[in-house]
Each structure stands twice: as structure tokens, then as C-alpha cells.
């Protein structure tokens with residue numbers, strides 16, 4: 001999978017918040033096989049963990065995808081992205097501009113505006129968006145080469161609330177890498193996203209809040225591989241009617 005100019009073999013992007021301990025986090029990263037970790041500049045700075053935490057993430061060898069979690073305005077997000085670029089020395093930014101407190105739904109108007117500003121400033125933007133095709137078009141026009149539609153509200157673990165919307169996105173943007181971001185609860189949700197033809201999955205809470213985060217990280221990795229393999233194998237279309245799977249070529253005659 002290629003995201004901007006970077007080739008990756010893992011299709012799992014992992015969040016780094018809410019783990020029970022730094023050791024569990026690093027063990028989970030290793031178990032997940034993830035090569036991309038997202039980190040919230042604002043949250044970690046506010047929590048006071050700062051440089052030590054970021055150094056620990058760097059030591060995993062994974063690429064860092066800083067994010068603008070907690071930003072609600074264009075200006076907030078632009079400033080946070082600029083700080084992230086200086087600290088992590090990367091043009092990558094996962095752009096979150098939250099518009100609604102209860103659902104953490106993106107403010108898609110501010111998102112498009114911020115994406116344009118950051119792209120013109122040389123950032124490679126990963127926008128957290130809805131499955132709205134018009135918004136997605138605008139984001140691509142603004143310079144985004146990757147789209148990150150939500151699966152369900154952040155942290156909800158509800159799985160894919162609108163698989164048809166994701167399917168439509170896949171059909172509409174066959175060449176744009178699509179990463180389902182947020183709302184994944186179980187490995188089966190991640191596998192479903194991959195079976196729909198998504199290129200990758202970004203998740204955090206499902207692993208961090210699992211009873212055994214390291215085991216769940218491993219399970220997510222396996223599910224994403226299985227889902228992708230299933231997509232590539234071109235599943236059959238569902239049918240309305242039963243069709244015998246064993247052909248009957250004549251009836252046995254009972255004497």
C-alpha cells in the first residue's frame with residue numbers, strides 16, 4: 001500500500017492513546033505489526049507526557065502520523081499541524097477538525113478549508129471525514145491524496161454504521177487510498193472494512209481498551225489481513241434464493 005510517497009506493508013494504522021501503560025502500548029504496537037502510529041499533539045502536550053512519550057514512539061521504528069485531535073477551528077488545526085511538523089519532522093498530518101461535541105463528527109466545511117491551507121503549505125494531509133462524496137471530492141480538489149472516512153463515532157466501537165456509504169466511496173474513488181478511521185470495535189469490523197475494499201484501517205480505542213490490548217492488537221492485524229485477502233479473492237455476490245451447492249445429476253434409485 002502506498003500513502004503519498006511511502007510504501008507500507010501493514011494496512012493497520014494504530015492510535016497511541018489510553019493504553020494502561022507505556023509497556024503495554026509498545027507491546028501492542030509490536031503485536032499489531034503496524035508501521036504507522038498516530039499521536040495527538042494537543043492531548044499529549046496537555047497530559048504533560050511530551051518529549052519522553054514521543055521518543056518512546058519513535059523507538060518502535062514506526063512512522064509517526066501526528067494528528068490534530070481536539071481542534072475545533074481552522075486556526076487551531078493549522079497551528080497544531082505546524083507545531084507537529086516541527087516536532088516530528090514530517091509533512092504527514094491526520095487532520096481532525098471536530099464540529100460536534102456529542103458525536104465528534106468532523107466539521108466538513110472547516111476540514112476542507114484547513115486541508116487546502118495545509119496542502120498549499122506542503123503538508124500531506126490525511127483528512128478524517130464522513131462518507132459524503134461531495135465533501136470527499138472537495139478534499140481531493142484541495143490536495144488530499146488519501147481520504148479517511150469514519151466507520152462510526154470516535155471511541156464508540158460501533159463498527160461500520162454505513163457500509164453502503166463506504167462502498168460508494170470505493171466505487172467513486174477507485175484510485176484514492178481509503179482508510180476507515182474511528183469506530184472500529186472488533187476484529188470483524190476491521191475485516192468488514194477491508195472486504196469492502198478499503199485500503200487500510202486506523203483504530204485506537206478497540207485495542208487500548210480491550211481486556212488484553214496486546215492480544216487484540218494481534219487479532220486486528222490478522223483480521224485486516226484476512227479481510228484484504230477476502231477482497232482480493234473477489235467474493236461471490238449474495239443471492240436472493242437458495243441454490244443447491246451440490247449438483248444433483250439424477251436421483252439414486254432405492255431398490
Ligand SMILES: CC(=O)[C@@H](O)[C@H](O)COP(=O)(O)O
Nearest residue numbers: 015154155182183203204205
Ligand atoms: C487516535 C485517533 O486518531 C482517533 O481520533 C481515531 O479516530 C481513532 O478512533 P477510535 O478510537 O474509535 O479507533
